Amino acid sequence: MTDLIKYTAADTAAAIASGQVSAVEVAQAHLDRIDAVDKKVNAFLHVDTEGALAAARAVDDRRAKGEELGPLAGVPLALKDVFTTKGVPTTCGSKILEGWIPPYDATLTSRLKDAGVVILGKTNMDEFAMGSSTENSAYGPTGNPWDLSRIPGGSGGGSAAALAAYEAPLAIGTDTGGSIRQPGAVTGTVGVKPTYGSVSRYGLVAFSSSLDQGGPCARTVLDAALLHEAIAGHDPLDSTSIDAPVPAVVAAAKLRDVRGMRIGVVKEFAGEGYQAGVMQRFNESVELLRELGAEVVEVSCPSFTLALPAYYLIAPSEASSNLARFDAMRYGLRVGDDGTRSAEDVTALTREAGFGPEVKRRIILGTYALSSGYYDAYYGSAQKVRTLISRDFDAAFAGVDVLISPTTPTTAFPIGERADDPMAMYLADLCTIPSNLAGNAAMSLPCGLAPEDNLPVGLQIIAPAMADDRLYRVGGAVEAALNDKWGHPLLEEAPAL
Amino acid sequence: MNLVSYDDAMASYDPVMGLEVHVELGTKTKMFCGCSTTLGAEPNSQTCPTCLGLPGSLPVVNAIGVESAIKIGLALNCEIAQWCRFARKNYFYPDMPKNFQTSQYDEPIAFNGYLDVQLEDGEIFRVQIERAHMEEDTGKSSHIGGATGRIHGASHSLLDYNRAGIPLIEIVTKPIEGAGVRAPEVAKAYVAELRELIKALGVSEARMDKGQMRCDVNLSLRPHGREKFGTRSETKNVNSLRSVERAARFEIMRHATVLDDGGTIVQETRHFHEEDGSTTAGRIKDNAEDYRYFPEPDLVPIAPARAWVEELRAALPELPRLRRARLQGEWGLSDQDMQSVLNAGAVQPILETIAAGAPADQARKWWMGELARRANESGTDLSEQPITPGQVARVCALVAEGKLNDKLARQVIEGVLAGQGEPDEVVAARGLAVVSDDSALGAAVDQAIADNPAIADKIRDGKVAAVGALVGAVMKTTRGQADAARVKDLLLQKLGAA
Numbered sequence: 002m003t004d005l006i007k008y009t010a011a012d013t014a015a016a017i018a019s020g021q022v023s024a025v026e027v028a029q030a031h032l033d034r035i036d037a038v039d040k041k042v043n044a045f046l047h048v049d050t051e052g053a054l055a056a057a058r059a060v061d062d063r064r065a066k067g068e069e070l071g072p073l074a075g076v077p078l079a080l081k082d083v084f085t086t087k088g089v090p091t092t093c094g095s096k097i098l099e100g101w102i103p104p105y106d107a108t109l110t111s112r113l114k115d116a117g118v119v120i121l122g123k124t125n126m127d128e129f130a131m132g133s134s135t136e137n138s139a140y141g142p143t144g145n146p147w148d149l150s151r152i153p154g155g156s157g158g159g160s161a162a163a164l165a166a167y168e169a170p171l172a173i174g175t176d177t178g179g180s181i182r183q184p185g186a187v188t189g190t191v192g193v194k195p196t197y198g199s200v201s202r203y204g205l206v207a208f209s210s211s212l213d214q215g216g217p218c219a220r221t222v223l224d225a226a227l228l229h230e231a232i233a234g235h236d237p238l239d240s241t242s243i244d245a246p247v248p249a250v251v252a253a254a255k256l257r258d259v260r261g262m263r264i265g266v267v268k269e270f271a272g273e274g275y276q277a278g279v280m281q282r283f284n285e286s287v288e289l290l291r292e293l294g295a296e297v298v299e300v301s302c303p304s305f306t307l308a309l310p311a312y313y314l315i316a317p318s319e320a321s322s323n324l325a326r327f328d329a330m331r332y333g334l335r336v337g338d339d340g341t342r343s344a345e346d347v348t349a350l351t352r353e354a355g356f357g358p359e360v361k362r363r364i365i366l367g368t369y370a371l372s373s374g375y376y377d378a379y380y381g382s383a384q385k386v387r388t389l390i391s392r393d394f395d396a397a398f399a400g401v402d403v404l405i406s407p408t409t410p411t412t413a414f415p416i417g418e419r420a421d422d423p424m425a426m427y428l429a430d431l432c433t434i435p436s437n438l439a440g441n442a443a444m445s446l447p448c449g450l451a452p453e454d455n456l457p458v459g460l461q462i463i464a465p466a467m468a469d470d471r472l473y474r475v476g477g478a479v480e481a482a483l484n485d486k487w488g489h490p491l492l493e494e495a496p497a498l
Numbered sequence: 499m500n501l502v503s504y505d506d507a508m509a510s511y512d513p514v515m516g517l518e519v520h521v522e523l524g525t526k527t528k529m530f531c532g533c534s535t536t537l538g539a540e541p542n543s544q545t546c547p548t549c550l551g552l553p554g555s556l557p558v559v560n561a562i563g564v565e566s567a568i569k570i571g572l573a574l575n576c577e578i579a580q581w582c583r584f585a586r587k588n589y590f591y592p593d594m595p596k597n598f599q600t601s602q603y604d605e606p607i608a609f610n611g612y613l614d615v616q617l618e619d620g621e622i623f624r625v626q627i628e629r630a631h632m633e634e635d636t637g638k639s640s641h642i643g644g645a646t647g648r649i650h651g652a653s654h655s656l657l658d659y660n661r662a663g664i665p666l667i668e669i670v671t672k673p674i675e676g677a678g679v680r681a682p683e684v685a686k687a688y689v690a691e692l693r694e695l696i697k698a699l700g701v702s703e704a705r706m707d708k709g710q711m712r713c714d715v716n717l718s719l720r721p722h723g724r725e726k727f728g729t730r731s732e733t734k735n736v737n738s739l740r741s742v743e744r745a746a747r748f749e750i751m752r753h754a755t756v757l758d759d760g761g762t763i764v765q766e767t768r769h770f771h772e773e774d775g776s777t778t779a780g781r782i783k784d785n786a787e788d789y790r791y792f793p794e795p796d797l798v799p800i801a802p803a804r805a806w807v808e809e810l811r812a813a814l815p816e817l818p819r820l821r822r823a824r825l826q827g828e829w830g831l832s833d834q835d836m837q838s839v840l841n842a843g844a845v846q847p848i849l850e851t852i853a854a855g856a857p858a859d860q861a862r863k864w865w866m867g868e869l870a871r872r873a874n875e876s877g878t879d880l881s882e883q884p885i886t887p888g889q890v891a892r893v894c895a896l897v898a899e900g901k902l903n904d905k906l907a908r909q910v911i912e913g914v915l916a917g918q919g920e921p922d923e924v925v926a927a928r929g930l931a932v933v934s935d936d937s938a939l940g941a942a943v944d945q946a947i948a949d950n951p952a953i954a955d956k957i958r959d960g961k962v963a964a965v966g967a968l969v970g971a972v973m974k975t976t977r978g979q980a981d982a983a984r985v986k987d988l989l990l991q992k993l994g995a996a
Contacts, residue, residue, distance in 0.1 A: 085554045098553065105547050107554055202796075204554040211795035240558050240797045319795055322586050325597035326551045330657070344592050344655070371588070371790035380792060 005030040006167040010076045010224040013170055017060065017075035024057035024064075024075030028119050031077045035121065035168045038498045043143045044153075044163040046082050047090050048122035053077065056119045063117070072227050072251075074117030079163035079172040082123035083130055084215070085204040086110050093206050094126040094138040094156075097355030098333045107204020108236045109173065109215050116231045121169055124159030128357045129324065130180055130208040132156050133429035134419065137359045142416050145188060147456055147495050151413040154184030154429075160218050161188040166498055171228050172218040177209050178312055179409070179433025181216050182445035186408035186459020189447040189491045191225045191476070192218045194433075196466045197440035198243040201236030207323040209316035210241075212437040220492060222446060222476040226254035229469070245467065253470035254477040260294030262475065265401035269305045270432045276411040278451025282458040283407045286448045286479060290405075293478055300401060302393035304386065308435045309427060311386035314370045314379045315438070320360075321367030327355065362423065391439045398465045403475055406432045408445040408459030436463050444472040446480055447491040457491060500755070504747060507719070507754030513681040514727050515674040515746060516716035517625075519692055521667045522635065522709070523566045524702045529634045529665035530557030530600060537708065541658035549663035551595030556796050559584075563665040564607070565810065566701035567632045568802060570667055571608025572811050573695050574627045581801045582607050584632070584794035589787075592655065593637035595662055601633035603791040607800065613695070614819060615687040617680065618841065620833050625688050626672035637662040667701075673727065681717075682746035689713055689742050694818035697846075706737050707882070713737070715745045715770075718763070719753040728753070729763040733777050736770045744775040752777065825849070829858045842870045843880045850887030856894035864890050868908055872915065885914045892921045905978045906930045932981045936988065939972070939980055943988045946971040957993045965989050 005027055008016065016022045032050055039045050060075040080086065083093050085103035087110075092098045106114070113120060127137035135143045135158025145153040146165040153162040157174035161184030164172050174181035176194035185192025193216045200215040207213060217228035233247040266287060271280060291297050329335040329351035330344070337350035356364070370379035397404055409429050419425040436443040441463060448460035460479065464471040484490055528535055531548035547555035571578050585603035611627035638661050643653030669692065677684040693711055696704040704711040718730035731753070736745045748770075753763055767780040816824070825845065826836040839845060844865045851861035865880065869890070873880045893910055896902040902910060902925070913924030925931055933939060946968045947954045956964045965986055972985045 085552075091553070093553070101553075103552070103554070105552070105555075203556050206553040207796075209795075238558060239556050241795075318792060322588050322598050322790070322792070325588060325590065326553070326595065328590065328592070328597055330592045331550065331595065332552070345590070348590065368790065371792055373788045373790070376790075376792070 006034045006170075008170060009221050010073060010170040010219060010227060011221075013076050014070070014073050014227075017064070018070050020064070024060040024119060025054060027075060028053045028057035028077055028121070031121055031169055034166075038166050039168060041144060041149055041498060042146060042162050042166045042168070043141055044079065044124055044159045044166060044168055045122045046092060046094070046125050046138075046140055046159070049089050049120060052089060053119050053121045056114070056117075060117045060119070071116045071231070073171070073231055075119060076171055077119045077121045077169050078113060078228075079122065079124045079160055079169040080110070080113070080120050081126055081157050081160050081173050081175055083126060083175055083206050084110055084173065085206070086120070086123065089123065091123065091206070092140070093130070094128040094140060095355065095357070095360070096139040096334060097327045097351065099139075101333045103204075105204065108201035108238060109232050110204060112232050113173075118171070118231065124157070124163055124172065126159055127156035127180075128360050129206070129320070130156040130175055130177055130213075131320070131359050131363055133179070133183055133426050134414075134416070135159060135184075136416060136420055137357055139357055144416070145413045146498060147189065147413065151415050151456070152187070154187040154409075154413065156180040157184045157192075157218065161185055161190050161192065164188065164190045164218055164220050165492060165495060170220060171224060173215060173228075173232070174218045175205060175208075175213055175215045176433070176437065177212045177214075177316060178437050179430040181218060182433045182443060182459065182461060183409045183429055185218060185445040186447075186461075187413035187457060189457030189495065190218060190220055191222055191444065191446045191480075192216065193225050193229060193444045193469070193472060194436060194442065195229060195233055195469050196243070196442045197437075198241050199233045199247065199467070199469065201239045201242050203236055203238040207319075209319040210323060211319060212312075212316055214437070220490065222444075222473060222480045223251070223254045225444075226250040226473045229473075243467065248467060248470035250470050250473045253473035256474050257478045257481045258294075259290060259475055259478045262295045262403070262471075263401040264290055264295045264297045264475070265300035265397055265404045266297060267305065267397075267404050267406045267432075268299050268301045269303065270406035274410050274428060274431075275407065276451060276453070278453045279407050279409075279411060279458050282449035282451060283460060286460045287405070289479065289482055290475070293482060295475075298401060300397045300404060302390075302397055302435070304389040304393045305435050307386045308390055308438055309431055311383040311390070312430075312434045312438060313366070313427065314383035315387065317363040317367030318370045318380050319367065321364045321371065324356075324360065324364055327352065359423070387438045390435050394435070394439045394441060394463075394465070402464070403471050404463040405475075406461045406463070408432060408461040412451045412454055412456035412458060432461055439466075441466045442469040442472055444476050446476045448479070448483065449491070450494065501751040502755045502758055504751055507750050508679045510721060511719035511750070511754055511757065512675075512678065512722050512724075513746075513750050514718050514720065514730075515671075515677070515681055515685055516730070517671045517674070517685060517688060518714040518716065519669045519689060520712045521570070521669065521696055521702050521704060522711070523563055523665040523667060524700075524710075525560055525562045525566065525665055527560060528663035529560050529563050529632070530663055533663065535664050539660055541656070541660060544660040545662070549595065550659055551597075557600060557794075559797060559800065560665060563632060564800060564802070566665070566699075567607045567630060567667050568807060568810055569699050569701055569814065570669070570696065571611065571630050572807070572814055573699055573817060574608065574611040574613055574630060574669070576608035576611030576627060576630060578802060578807050579605065579607050579609070579800075581605075581799055583799045584797045585791045586794050587633075588790040591636070593639045593657055593659075593662070595637065595659060599633060599636065600794055600797070601668075602631035606631035607802075613688065613691060615684065615691040616819060616822075616840075617683055617687055618837060620837065623677065623680075623684050623687070625674055625684070628670045628672045630667055630669045633666050633668060635661050635664040635666050681750065682743040685715060685746045686739050686743035690739050691818065693739075698815050698818050698821070700815070706739070707879075709737065713742055715742060715749065717746060717749040717753070719750065719757060728757075729765050731763060731766060731768050731777075733768045733770050734780065738772075741770055741772060741775075745770045745777060748775055748777055829862065839866060842866060842873070844870065847880055847887050847890070851890045851894070854888045854891035856891040857898075860894040860897070861890065864893065864907075864911070868911055883915065884917065885911065889914050889921055896921065896925070900981060901925070901931055903932055903978070903982060906932060930979065933976060933979050936984070939976070939985060939988060942972045942975045942980065943985065943992060945975065947989070947992060954993055957990070957995050960995065962990065962995050965995075
């Protein structure tokens with residue numbers, strides 16, 4: 002077995018289950034890869050070598066005893082540093098949580114452990130998931146394995162880069178406005194935002210509670226589906242968790258047949274600001290779907306143009322409240338506690354030193370939007386826009402099974418290019434935000450390289466809430482057809498690190 | 499400050515009150531997590547990621563908390579929301595783990611009700627209820643090193659989060675107008691009635707001395723004849739019935755003094771001082787205080803099924819006011835006697851004493867007599883006396899059996915209150931049993947006759963009524979332990995008047 006790191010998760014699990022390779026060997030291969038390339042990529046904030054090897058050994062022991070192993074047993078995974086891990090640091094990419102060791106596992110973390118998944122470590126992210134480039138991490142930016150001088154997307158740039166750099170076959174992200182899908186798009190990997198409420202948020206450090214959703218990241222649609230099934234399902238610890246069976250996403254990923262499906266192209270997601278090569282690859286995908294037997298129609302969702310401003314009121318509003326708990330009293334950073342200062346002063350000094358500029362910007366924005374006298378105009382109006390967007394989706398889904406669009410208007414931009422221009426940065430999430438506001442399901446998968454820069458382009462598929470299986474059905478078919486056309490997965494065209 | 503008198507204040511002004519009462523529910527677990535609510539545990543031992551507000555933690559609503567809130571709402575004649583939500587009340591304080599309190603704002607679970615309260619003269623005053631909503635308690639700060647126990651001047655503070663997340667119901671009245679000179683009495687009667695109601699519902703013990711029920715008294719004055727309310731003060735955490743009345747009274751006099759001087763009332767929170775019944779300024783509540791309420795995104799809305807609400811309504815216990823009317827009839831009391839029982843807080847102790855086997859009149863006699871006197875002397879509640887209804891019932895039984903007379907019974911009660919054990923133990927230890935043994939009494943009877951020959955002669959001559967004086971003499975020599983009836987019989991026998 003050479004090149005264990007290039008295996009898909011499905012193949013890795015099969016190889017371990019059949020005894021071709023041990024889980025420890027697989028884990029060690031990935032730890033070695035991280036050792037070799039992560040100084041350049043900076044995908045990981047924390048590598049849990051001992052924990053990973055212990056988890057791998059446990060899988061090997063279970064196999065040796067003849068126990069049945071789950072479909073992902075022994076498969077390594079890179080976990081976004083926004084999920085709590087008992088005994089393992091969790092920083093959310095922020096200085097304010099430096100050194101915090103959570104005393105409890107997120108529900109998602111427990112489910113991964115129960116499934117025998119080997120957690121390699123915690124991945125880099127924009128601070129508290131606020132950003133689209135991972136440049137807002139307090140621990141330095143992550144490079145895009147396609148071009149290390151470019152951003153890997155964000156906020157989950159670490160997870161996406163870890164996949165593209167073959168540091169892990171699986172990763173976990175969270176998607177509040179596109180933080181799984183946009184990194185997936187710009188790194189040539191697959192990312193899924195499941196239906197809001199289908200993956201527990203217990204132990205997911207909140208950015209915007211009504212929008213945050215954990216989800217799977219992988220190099221193939223089937224791997225994403227396997228991970229989706231491992232982490233989704235009702236959790237009594239999360240009041241917003243949906244108590245219904247998880248859609249059969251693995252079966253859908255294997256179907257590879259879109260004949261008879263009706264697919265809508267969102268008219269509003271095109272035009273100014275969309276890179277030519279992105280639109281070219283997207284339009285080719287539309288043609289491909291037609292060739293595969295789907296019926297493709299144009300759909301208008303006029304309220305989607307209001308999604309970005311609504312998002313930038315709702316998300317910062319909730320964040321201003323969610324992040325209030327970081328006050329130096331109970332955990333994390335504490336600045337200025339020299340015995341002479343009041344609790345208020347220590348809190349203020351800690352927040353001043355511990356939060357980065359983008360987090361402060363959003364806390365201030367959200368505090369303002371919720372203030373008495375402004376609430377109705379800002380937060381209240383934004384909630385109304387949210388309703389309008391849901392209605393647009395409802396109307397669209399009355400006529401089509403899924404919607405498609407480019408995932409993000411451009412390919413990966415150079416690190417630093419938009420750092421001083423928040424508005425330009427926010428536009429990266431233009432196409433992904435409506436699904437967060439409506440709470441439905443969406444996927445990004447690679448659909449080619451933009452001719453002008455040879456960088457990956459993402460195709461976004463959106464399905465109604467709790468119809469996540471449709472994402473995998475369409476995604477699996479597109480992926481198979483494209484791989485046939487290219488003769489190999491897109492990622493093989495990435496330069497060696 | 500020299501305050502104008504209460505009467506002078508009332509001659510010029512009309513008080514408007516608003517009462518906010520927080521009730522700690524008696525649920526086994528906290529409002530949003532599974533931690534225990536038992537009081538008095540080791541600090542921070544009853545905590546988990548959720549009630550500590552650790553990053554990533556989430557709340558889940560306690561169904562019993564919701565049920566209790568609905569019961570309270572129904573008992574207060576409120577409408578129960580078809581659909582309501584929690585909201586976040588954002589402000590920073592170290593004893594609040596998330597720096598927001600999960601509460602309810604413009605969508606409370608219960609609203610638009612009323613509570614009829616009975617004043618001391620029997621008049622019924624209707625207090626309109628604005629709302630009753632659910633929220634969580636904060637942790638507790640202890641400020642160490644300062645002189646006053648307040649944060650000012652303290653060297654450091656200790657935080658105990660055991661209380662954080664304990665369910666609270668906040669009950670807010672509409673402005674109470676028209677109470678006039680009786681406003682302080684109305685305030686007290688309202689809180690007393692509410693406390694009885696909460697206890698009757700079984701949703702909380704509502705012990706004010708334990709902080710299970712806390713009252714804020716908002717008060718403003720307006721000149722007679724004016725519609726518009728004056729500026730209010732908010733006196734926080736007034737924690738006994740008597741204090742509620744005193745705080746309202748003091749604030750009326752203080753407001754009047756300021757207004758008479760041509761001053762203006764500052765909108766502020768005030769602290770009440772038990773020692774002298776005064777209030778002092780706390781934090782100024784300017785309009786800059788903005789809680790930035792918004793719907794709690796971590797909790798799904800609550801939509802109580804109508805059938806469930808109706809089930810709860812049907813199962814409501816007899817409301818205290820109606821129950822009192824029934825008891826008054828059963829006990830055969832006049833309005834005035836019943837009112838005394840109520841004012842003394844003696845209904846429940848009497849009922850429980852009756853339940854333990856005592857006749858109603860006897861139960862009432864002891865609670866309203868000896869025990870009420872002692873409660874009054876020590877300034878404590880009747881229900882807090884260190885004697886149980888069962889023990890009082892046992893004393894009644896001993897009297898009925900002739901083993902104790904009233905005087906001895908009082909001594910037995912005193913012994914129980916002093917922690918000397920059960921009534922029978924006190925009787926044994928103090929040798930308090932009535933002496934009705936003829937041989938033991940014979941000498942005392944003979945002595946009394948010998949000491950009072952003139953009275954003895956009168957009795958021999960048929961003036962039987964004079965025997966009382968001799969009985970008294972016997973009681974005196976036996977230090978009250980003789981069975982008076984038996985003594986009388988023996989005297990009459992010996993004097994040939996039987």
